[in-house]
C-alpha cells in the first residue's frame with residue numbers, strides 16, 4: 225500500500241482518489257475550494273458519475289485544503305483551461321509543482337502541453353495523462369484500455385503504472401506521453417467534424433447519415449465509435465485540447481491543416497444548427513454537452529442558444545437552474561407549452577420515449593429539430609410534428 229496525494233478534486237481528481245483508494249491505496253485528496261472539501265467530508269458529491277459516490281462512501285479518503293506533503297506519489301489533477309490565445313493555462317499546475325516534496329514521485333495527470341514535464345525541475349516527474357470519459361469515469365479508470373506513463377526515469381514510470389493493478393501499459397518518455405493525450409482528443413474531434421459534414425452533405429444529396437455511418441462502422445479500420453452526428457462537439461476537453469494542440473503546432477511551424485479544419489467545421493456546425501431553428505418561442509431539449517453528465521462546460525447547446533433570437537427555454541434531466549438567460553423548466557410538457565419549435569440538443573435516452581402527441585398538443589406549431597438522431601421519426605410525424613433531422617433529407621427519416 226502506498227500513501228498517495230491527489231491535488232484537485234474535480235472529475236479527474238475525485239475519480240483518481242476514489243479509484244486508487246478502491247485499489248487499496250491510502251489516499252489524501254486536496255483542493256483549494258473549501259466549500260467543496262467540506263461537502264466531500266460529508267460524502268456529498270456534486271458530479272453525476274455512476275459508481276463514484278458509492279466508492280467514496282466505501283473507502284476512507286482524507287479530504288483537505290492543506291497541501292499533502294507526506295506522500296509517496298502526488299497526482300496533479302488541477303485544471304488547465306484555455307488561455308487567451310488557445311494555449312493551456314498552467315498556473316494551477318505550477319502552483320502544485322512548486323510545493324511538492326523532493327522525495328515524492330510527481331505524477332502529471334492534468335492535460336499539459338507537450339514539453340511541460342521537461343520544463344519541470346522536479347525528479348522524478350511521470351506524465352500519466354487521463355483518458356476517462358465523463359459519465360463513465362469510474363469504469364474507464366478501473367478498466368482502462370491503456371495507462372500511459374512517460375518519464376525519463378523508467379523505473380518511476382513503472383511504479384506509477386503498478387498502482388493501477390493489472391492493466392495494459394504504454395511506457396514511454398514524458399513528451400511522447402503528453403502528445404498521446406492531445407493526439408487522442410484531437411483525432412476524435414477530427415472524426416466528429418468529418419461525420420458532421422457528411423451529415424450536411426446527406427441532407428443535400430438525399431442520403432441517410434445512419435446508413436452511411438452503418439456502412440462505415442463495419443469497416444474495422446474506421447471503427448464504430450464517434451460516428452454519431454450532433455450539434456457540434458463540446459465539453460471541457462475536446463475544444464480546449466484541439467486549440468492547445470493547434471497552438472503547439474503553430475509554435476513549431478507545423479501546419480496542422482486537418483485539425484484546423486475540424487475546429488472550423490465545429491464552429492460552422494453550431495451556426496448551421498442555429499440557422500435551422502425558426503420561431504419566436506424556442507424550447508431546447510438538453511443543455512449538457514452530452515448525455516449522462518451535468519457538465520455544461522463548452523456545451524454546443526449553450527453556444528447554439530446564444531445565437532438564437534427569441535425567447536429560449538430548456539428542459540434537461542440533469543439541470544434544474546436557469547443558465548445564460550435560458551429559463552430551465554421541470555418537465556418536457558412544461559417546455560412544450562406555447563412553443564413554436566422544440567430542439568433536441570443532447571442525446572438523453574429519455575428523449576426517445578416522450579409522449580409526442582401530448583407535446584404536439586401544447587405547442588403553437590409542432591416543429592421538432594433533432595440534432596442527435598434520437599427521436600423515433602415515424603412516431604413524431606404521426607403525432608403531427610414537422611421533423612427536421614440532422615443528416616436526413618426532409619421526409620426520408
Ligand SMILES: NC(=O)C1=CN([C@@H]2O[C@H](COP(=O)(O)OP(=O)(O)OC[C@H]3O[C@@H](n4cnc5c(N)ncnc54)[C@H](O)[C@@H]3O)[C@@H](O)[C@H]2O)C=CC1
Pocket residue numbers: 231232233234235236237254255256257260301302303304316317319320333334335336354355356357358460461
Ligand atoms: N473532465 C474530464 O473528463 C477530463 C479532464 N482531463 C484533464 O484533467 C484536468 C482536470 O480536469 P477536471 O477534473 O475536469 O477539472 P475540474 O474543474 O472538474 O476540477 C479541478 C479541481 O481542481 C481544483 N483546483 C484548482 N486549482 C487548484 C490548486 N492550485 N490546488 C488544488 N486544487 C485546485 C478546483 O477547485 C477543482 O475542484 C484538466 O487538465 C483536464 O484537461 C483529462 C481527462 C478527462
Ligand SMILES: O=C(O)[C@H]1O[C@H](OP(=O)(O)OP(=O)(O)OC[C@H]2O[C@@H](n3ccc(=O)[nH]c3=O)[C@H](O)[C@@H]2O)[C@H](O)[C@@H](O)[C@@H]1O
Pocket residue numbers: 335354355356357358359409412416449450451452453454455456457458459460461462513514515
Ligand atoms: O480529455 C478529456 O477530458 C476527455 O475528453 C473526451 O471525453 P468527454 O469530454 O467526456 O466527452 P466525449 O464522450 O468524448 O464527447 C465529446 C463530445 O463529442 C460529442 N459526440 C461524441 C460521440 C459521437 O459519436 N458524437 C458526438 O457528437 C459529444 O456529444 C460531446 O459533445 C474523451 O472522449 C476522453 O477520452 C477524454 O479523457
